[in-house]
Amino acid sequence: xxxxxxxxxxxxxxxxxxxxxxxxxxxxxxxxxxxxxxxxxxxxxxxxxxxxxxxxxxxxxxxxxxxxxxxxxxxxxxxxxxxxxxxxxxxxxxxxxxxxxxxxxxxxxxxxxxxxxxxxxxxxxxxxxxxxxxxxxxxxxxxxxxxxxxxxxxxxxxxxxxxxxxxxxxxxxxxxxxxxxxxxxxxxxxxxxxxxxxxxxxxxxxxxxxxxxxxxxxxxxxxxxxxxxxxxxxxxxxxxxxxxxxxxxxxxxxxxxxxxxxxxxxxxxxxxxxxxxxxxxxxxxxxxxxxxxxxxxxxxxxxxxxxxxx
Amino acid sequence: xxxxxxxxxxxxxxxxxxxxxxxxxxxxxxxxxxxxxxxxxxxxxxxxxxxxxxxxxxxxxxxxxxxxxxxxxxxxxxxxxxxxxxxxxxxxxxxxxxxxxxxxxxxxxxxxxxxxxxxxxxxxxxxxxxxxxxxxxxxxxxxxxxxxxxxxxxxxxxxxxxxxxxxxxxxxxxxxxxxxxxxxxxxxxxxxxxxxxxxxxxxxxxxxxxxxxxxxxxxxxxxxxxxxxxxxxxxxxxxxxxxxxxxxxxxxxxxxxxxxxxxxxxxxxxxxxxxxxxxxxxxxxxxxxxxxxxxxxxxxxxxxxxxxxxxxxxxxxxxxxxxxxxxxxxxxxxxxxxxxxxxxxxxxxxxxxxxxxxxxxxxxxxxxxxxxxxxxxxxxxxxxxxxxxxxxxxxxxxxxxxxxxxxxxxxxxxxxxxx
Numbered sequence: 001x002x003x004x005x006x007x008x009x010x011x012x013x014x015x016x017x018x019x020x021x022x023x024x025x026x027x028x029x030x031x032x033x034x035x036x037x038x039x040x041x042x043x044x045x046x047x048x049x050x051x052x053x054x055x056x057x058x059x060x061x062x063x064x065x066x067x068x069x070x071x072x073x074x075x076x077x078x079x080x081x082x083x084x085x086x087x088x089x090x091x092x093x094x095x096x097x098x099x100x101x102x103x104x105x106x107x108x109x110x111x112x113x114x115x116x117x118x119x120x121x122x123x124x125x126x127x128x129x130x131x132x133x134x135x136x137x138x139x140x141x142x143x144x145x146x147x148x149x150x151x152x153x154x155x156x157x158x159x160x161x162x163x164x165x166x167x168x169x170x171x172x173x174x175x176x177x178x179x180x181x182x183x184x185x186x187x188x189x190x191x192x193x194x195x196x197x198x199x200x201x202x203x204x205x206x207x208x209x210x211x212x213x214x215x216x217x218x219x220x221x222x223x224x225x226x227x228x229x230x231x232x233x234x235x236x237x238x239x240x241x242x243x244x245x246x247x248x249x250x251x252x253x254x255x256x257x258x259x260x261x262x263x264x265x266x267x268x269x270x271x272x273x274x275x276x277x278x279x280x281x282x283x284x285x286x287x288x289x290x291x292x293x294x295x296x297x298x299x300x301x302x303x304x305x306x307x308x309x310x
Numbered sequence: 311x312x313x314x315x316x317x318x319x320x321x322x323x324x325x326x327x328x329x330x331x332x333x334x335x336x337x338x339x340x341x342x343x344x345x346x347x348x349x350x351x352x353x354x355x356x357x358x359x360x361x362x363x364x365x366x367x368x369x370x371x372x373x374x375x376x377x378x379x380x381x382x383x384x385x386x387x388x389x390x391x392x393x394x395x396x397x398x399x400x401x402x403x404x405x406x407x408x409x410x411x412x413x414x415x416x417x418x419x420x421x422x423x424x425x426x427x428x429x430x431x432x433x434x435x436x437x438x439x440x441x442x443x444x445x446x447x448x449x450x451x452x453x454x455x456x457x458x459x460x461x462x463x464x465x466x467x468x469x470x471x472x473x474x475x476x477x478x479x480x481x482x483x484x485x486x487x488x489x490x491x492x493x494x495x496x497x498x499x500x501x502x503x504x505x506x507x508x509x510x511x512x513x514x515x516x517x518x519x520x521x522x523x524x525x526x527x528x529x530x531x532x533x534x535x536x537x538x539x540x541x542x543x544x545x546x547x548x549x550x551x552x553x554x555x556x557x558x559x560x561x562x563x564x565x566x567x568x569x570x571x572x573x574x575x576x577x578x579x580x581x582x583x584x585x586x587x588x589x590x591x592x593x594x595x596x597x598x599x600x601x602x603x604x605x606x607x608x609x610x611x612x613x614x615x616x617x618x619x620x621x622x623x624x625x626x627x628x629x630x631x632x633x634x635x636x637x638x639x640x641x642x643x644x645x646x647x648x649x650x651x652x653x654x655x656x657x658x659x660x661x662x663x664x665x666x667x668x669x670x671x672x673x674x675x676x677x678x679x680x681x682x683x684x685x686x687x688x689x690x691x692x693x694x695x696x697x698x699x700x701x702x703x704x705x706x707x708x709x710x711x712x713x714x715x716x717x718x719x720x721x722x723x724x725x726x727x728x729x
Contacts, residue, residue: 050561073567084558086317088324093317100313101568129324145562 001025002047002072002153002185007056009042016042018209019056024153029179029186031196033296034206035304040189041081043206044157047187048078077151081158083138084145087131091122091141094130095148102149109148116144119177121170136167143174153185154178160195175199193297203296207304220299227252228267229298233260233288234279244278260288264298314576315583321550322584328546332584336539336592343531344600360440360477362422363430364411368404373450394458403453403492404445407467410488411443420481434472441471441481457493528602530665533689536592537621537682538653538662540585544625545649547581548632552642560637574630574723578716581629586622590615603693613692613701620708621685627715628652628681634719656680681711 003023009016017039024030034040045051047058049069058065058072065072085094092113099109117123120140130138139159146154156175160168176199178184190196196203203220205213213220234241242261246254250268254261265271272289279286322328377398381391411422422443425433433439445467452465467485471478554560563573593614596602603610632649639645657663659676660683666674677683688704 048565050564070567073565076565078562078565080558080561082558084562086321086559087557088321089317093320097313097317098562098566101563101566101572103567149566 001061003059004043004047005057005059007043007046007058008054009039009046009051010054015209017046017053020206020209020211022204022211022214024185024187026152026185027179027183028202029175029188029200031200031203032187032189032206033193033196033203033300034189038206038304039209040206041157042209044078044155044187044189047072048076048155049073074149075152077146077149077154079143079146079154079156079159081161083130083142085130085138085141088129090127090129091117091133091144092126094141095126095145098145099148104148112148112150116147119147119174120144134164134167136163136170139163140167140170140174143171147178151184153187155187157189158191159188160190160192172199193295193300197296205300205303212303213299217296220296221294223299223302226267227294227302228263228265228271229292229294230263230265230271230275231257231260231288231290231292232263232275232286235285235287238282238284241278241282241284244282245275248274248278264302311572311575311579314572315579318547318550318576318580319583322547322580332539332543332546332588333591336535336588337595340528340531340535340592340596341600343535344528347527347531360420360481361438362411362420362481363425363433363439363442364408364422365425365427365430365442365444366404366408367427367447368445368449369447370402370404370450373448374398374454377451377454397458398454401454401457403450406492407443407445407488416484420484434470441469441478443481443485444468444470528596528600529693530690532593532596532602533686534662536589537660537685538657539592540589540622540625541628541653541656541682543585543588544581544629544632545646545653547577547584547629548636548649549642549646551577551633551636552645555637556642570723571720574633574719577633578626578630578719582622582626585625586619589618589622593618610692613698614689616705617685617688617692617701620705621681623712624681624685624708624715627712627719630719631715634723637724638722656682659683661686679707681708684708 001023004020006019006021007017008019020039020043022030022032022043032040032043042051046053049058049065049072053066060072060075063071086097089097095113095116096109099113104112113126114123117126120143122137122140122144125133125137130141133141143156143159154175159175160171163171172195175186175188179186179199186199188196188199197217200217202216203214204211205220213223237256242254242256245251245261245263248265248271250266250271251263252266253264256262263271263275276286378395381394381398384391408424411417411420425439427442427444430439430442434442446465448465449467452463455461456463467489469478469482469485551560554563560573564570593602632645635648636642636645659669659673660666660680661669661677662682666677666683666687669677678687684704684707688701691700
């Protein structure tokens with residue numbers, strides 16, 4: 001098991017990570033969500049031993065990794081947000097170099113390179129220079145380089161940013177296979193909620209350097225169990241009506257959407273009646289009304305006040 | 311470490327711009343400089359070649375008689391008169407000039423013919439003559455008055471030409487040197503009472519020492535440019551670290567549990583091989599196409615390779631130091647600026663831009679302790695057939711420089727969490 005205990009990092013009196021406790025059980029797939037600047041990358045850097053924490057600890061199977069990071073490095077694969085490859089080298093040359101310095105045994109390295117290239121679907125392009133690859137292909141090599149030494153834990157920091165749908169699907173499928181078929185423990189950060197929903201058993205939500213919520217998808221959704229999300233389409237838009245809805249007692253938040261308004265309200269049976277009356281008063285017709293099941297995106301919005309892609 | 315070395319060499323080789331800069335630019339510069347400066351520095355006979363006409367309007371016997379007559383009229387002792395007349399009879403100024411130009415060595419590059427003034431002017435206009443040396447009427451009388459009676463000279467030799475040129479300057483210098491030598495020797499001769507000796511021919515300002523070969527400007531450019539560009543390789547390889555940091559490849563390397571010093575040594579060795587290749591290619595190509603070191607023996611080339619290897623080692627030490635500094639500094643522009651300043655200072659003080667001899671003595675001494683300056687000095691000495699023993703101390707100094715750089719680089723190489 002990999003865990004952090006009161007892990008903190010301060011840069012020039014600014015707390016980037018503030019006493020967070022997260023854990024990853026063997027074979028688990030865990031999502032780490034948070035808006036930009038929440039402290040996700042700093043957390044990953046500390047877990048992977050690239051950055052020394054200001055305080056707190058990172059433990060691998062109960063043993064601290066701060067003083068001696070060699071053990072965690074043996075079992076950890078990190079896929080950074082950046083394309084951490086030599087653009088002037090081919091995919092094969094990159095993997096050969098990293099395999100060598102990961103000290104993959106000579107007899108096994110060749111097979112392992114072919115295995116990981118096969119896993120990311122680039123076996124037939126292995127001799128081409130990385131700089132000639134598309135963004136998606138580069139990201140796939142980026143993942144392959146982290147898999148060469150058979151890591152037990154794989155940390156992926158937004159591995160699908162800015163790539164085509166085909167590469168994205170390929171990456172998601174690779175991560176899923178690694179977790180389900182090979183038992184690799186996954187820590188996955190992303191801006192795409194659907195990826196985390198699709199891949200992860202549990203989720204941590206970070207904001208301002210702290211973990212603001214954690215648990216399985218259902219546990220997180222239960223945070224919003226006392227609220228309803230209502231999507232309403234109107235015959236025409238009206239500022240007066242918007243103000244009237246905001247003034248209603250159970251309503252917590254009203255957002256304009258491309259095709260109407262979105263209302264987050266405490267569970268209250270009178271809300272529908274009040275809404276119809278307010279619309280009639282303004283001479284506006286409600287053309288569509290839908291009570292939405294809350295999603296993780298709603299939970300995220302509820303907890304951080306920001307959309308995940310802000 | 312082999313993986314790091316292979317990676318660094320491959321990354322460098324695939325960067326076509328760097329390869330062009332490192333391997334071809336020094337060669338191109340050497341060729342251009344050779345073409346531009348060969349006329350200025352070449353001291354072979356072919357570089358100055360003038361056809362000169364000597365117009366002698368001097369009437370020696372008449373003027374000598376006039377001088378004797380004047381002596382007779384002077385209020386001095388008879389004994390002195392007799393001595394001066396004897397001396398005057400022995401001096402034939404215009405003949406001395408003609409004899410001077412008759413010297414076979416001088417005739418090779420300044421052939422002359424005796425002509426009348428009108429004929430000379432016509433020949434200059436037609437381009438058959440480059441200049442006229444005119445010995446004016448009254449020259450003998452004037453020279454005798456100047457030498458024996460210490461009167462001011464009022465009838466100088468004149469040199470005429472259609473246009474000003476470097477060759478004309480050379481001719482003026484040759485004639486002036488001759489007159490100066492003549493005056494000096496007469497003064498010495500009259501003091502000690504010796505006979506007038508034939509003046510020494512000027513050698514074009516160049517000292518020729520028997521048994522020692524001189525080095526030429528092409529050789530200087532080859533040595534200076536190759537050492538300077540080798541220094542740039544130290545900077546180029548170190549600055550690749552900036553890219554590795556920026557693109558997080560360096561972090562990925564750290565995560566592999568490999569010893570960070572392997573990374574540093576990879577850069578050091580790569581620089582050694584690259585600067586070695588760069589210098590050898592420069593020497594080989596310039597030798598092949600420009601014949602910069604004509605007729606040199608195998609032993610000479612072995613010596614050159616040894617000196618180059620020692621210098622490449624110091625460049626690799628410098629690269630190690632630059633790499634560590636790059637990792638410490640967060641500002642890559644600052645790092646690049648510092649390295650450029652160091653390399654350029656080495657270039658200036660080490661004599662890569664102009665020969666050390668042109669600098670004040672203090673700078674010359676400093677330059678001889680700077681790796682490229684030291685290497686340049688050793689290579690120049692080696693061209694001049696110095697002994698193998700003379701190479702030992704400079705090579706030891708270069709190795710010590712390498713060791714010092716490497717020790718500092720390892721000491722300041724950042725520990726985990728500081729990069």
